Amino acid sequence: MALSDRLELVNPSEIRKLFDLAQGIEGLISLGIGEPDFDTPEHIKEYAKEALDKGMTHYGPNAGLPMLREAVSRKLMEQNGIEADPGTEIMILTGANQAFLMGLSTFLKDGEEVLIPGPMFVSYAPAVVLAGGKPVEVPTYEENEFRLSIDDLEKHVTGRTRALIINTPNNPTGAVLTKKDLEEIADFAIEHDLIVFSDEVYEHFVYDGVRNHSIASLNGMFEHTVTINGFSKTFAMTGWRLGFVAAPSWIIERMTRFQMYNSTCPVTFVQYAAAKGLEDGRSWKAVEEMRKEYDRRRNLVWKRLNGMGLPTVKPRGAFYIFPRIRDTGLSDHEFSELILKEARVAVVPGSAFGKAGEGYIRISYATAYEKLEEAMDRMEKVLREKKLV
């Protein structure tokens, strides 16, 4: 099938549609958007200006600036226990989002299957379709805190399965896989000879003393894993568009070829700022401050949602929470529309993240504490008035 035909199979994200509906609603509080409300730390902006002043306004290498690949390699070693050669096993991308289509395109054949735990980040299934594959949703359940179970993976694997995408901490559920979960997934991947795409963009936003682990650091897994991460969430740099991957050299070599004929390379002065930022203690201090603030908001929203009668698992990571709204008798679309119109609060219907998200909504708490309080008050009022809880 031609790429132009495959493009017809992917639809604009459901989240966009809701934003269109939200346009023009006065006093709207948006809990829909998935990006930090913090500004990029000042010293990282200064590094970008410094790079511009140094004349870093030209093309760079297709795989990314060596200084950034080296800084990423040190970061992966120190923080993730992943040993990746900056020359051949790391590349820099224009955002983590690119890694799925580019990475899958290095090996996937027409009709081959990719397992994706649902609810899932909106880009995964379209990336699989565009790469010529077939996305297969593996549901995760509230009863298991939305953590992926091996039993469910076993039910969905076939002779045509080539890859598995995992995302910990998870968007939209906030689930964090334990080391034991990852060890079991690693055994499963090796047994079925799968490539694992491990999306770790929320790795630093974990709570309750939980630690996020990288599957590529487990025995024998580097050769089976594409580790995906970026600067959007960690350093509140969504608009700078910068991400990175670590993977076996045969994958990196092919992804670099893809990039060569697409974006050529990520923006040079942005890469410089990120490389300097990675090795500057002030950046990690800023991350810890953001993490603490997210944690404070998480506690508020979790308490309020359960208090108003929406049963909600306490998320261990990311900045999302995924309350069950099924018991109100409304579908997740009806519920989101009602809350948008009556409470002037934008949330995302859970089914935007796959079938397993039906009957839930996603709330992002990357919004000021006071706004979250106000949004919870408004939601509770509407739900009580309508006798939905």
Ligand SMILES: Cc1ncc(COP(=O)(O)O)c(C=O)c1O
């Ligand atoms: C799970 C997940 N992966 C990847 C991305 C994309 O990150 P980037 O901005 O680096 O492309 C997002 C953004 O929302 C995300 O939630």
